[in-house]
């Protein structure tokens with residue numbers, strides 16, 4: 455199959471790099487987004503998200519005329535839908551962005567087109583997308599109606615790239631291709647082979663949906679195991695990081711690292727898509743979510759204990775003149791992304807409940823984020839080292855790794871990442 459014009463719907467963390475990479479392979483790419491400001495910026499060759507090297511690739515693609523953004527879908531040979539799939543308050547998946555993207559592209563579909571759902575989705579979402587398209591276009595046939603003879607090919611091809619390494623991983627990672635029929639899979643594979651150097655592995659749409667959810671749930675369950683161990687070890691006075699290092703010397707054991715909780719938009723979200731479909735069966739997956747989500751509260755309790763210990767050692771002081779420093783706000787090391795970050799949640803909560811000063815140190819940002827009380831201040835590490843009475847290490851940024859405890863004024867630490875050297 456030949457794809458001369460490719461449309462990417464949703465120009466966010468996944469859609470924009472994907473659009474840019476197709477364009478860098480000299481394909482004409484039409485990017486579609488409801489965000490007018492983002493569309494205007496992209497058309498100027500600039501970007502609205504943070505991802506290494508993406509600015510350069512987008513700039514080149516736009517200047518050479520291979521990438522153009524718009525708010526209204528136009529005809530193309532292939533459509534990739536890369537819109538968000540959040541969950542609602544009750545942890546049920548919210549497919550409304552997929553629905554509106556489907557309804558938006560339906561009028562410009564023509565026989566022979568390929569539509570791919572890239573958004574991480576609950577099992578059945580690709581079939582649902584195809585049903586919405588069919589409802590809008592009764593004049594065309596879809597795989598659920600016409601099987602291999604359908605006018606439109608439909609597939610699910612989840613992205614699996616790591617934020618911060620998107621451009622490399624898009625090209626190098628293996629890609630799971632789940633067509634609604636064999637011909638759909640073959641069409642999708644030939645589209646991705648334009649830039650994917652990894653293997654394009656073919657399966658069906660439901661397995662591809664479940665595969666992505668399984669990958670992120672696997673990590674969530676493993677991190678929950680590590681987080682549970684950290685709470686058990688704290689009770690038993692055992693260093694959990696030494697314990698995990700020792701256990702991981704077993705050739706078939708690979709425990710991940712405990713932390714203040716699990717953040718980001720993927721690992722803390724995707725397991726709920728499995729739970730929502732099979733609530734009576736997915737007990738381990740639900741429990742892992744609960745364990746990881748409970749970790750920030752546990753950390754806050756440890757900080758309260760550290761403050762109480764400090765006051766016991768310094769009876770002339772009161773809680774209002776205890777300075778706490780939180781090291782790290784991002785959801786993982788060496789990035790500036792604060793969204794869904796347990797470190798943010800913990801620091802904000804401490805700024806609510808602690809009557810004294812709160813120093814926050816986040817080397818990857820320059821402005822104090824919103825949501826902090828007036829006694830909170832964004833400062834550098836050296837300031838925190840010389841000022842804080844209680845230190846809470848939340849993110850293992852490179853700046854914080856291998857810090858020796860004797861470089862701090864404080865001797866009261868809550869180290870959620872096990873990086874301070876005692």
Ligand code: SAJ
Pocket residue numbers: 574613614615616617669670673677710711712713714715716717718719720721785786787
């Ligand atoms: N975390 C721990 N302990 C660990 C590893 C991670 O507490 O041992 C925490 C991190 O601090 C962070 C969270 O988990 O808060 C998630 O971080 P991450 O680096 O593991 O993952 P993400 O969310 O940046 O990206 C993940 C990746 N999925 C997997 O590794 C299975 C990525 O490949 C996916 O493309 C992405 O989710 C996604 O879009 O689903």
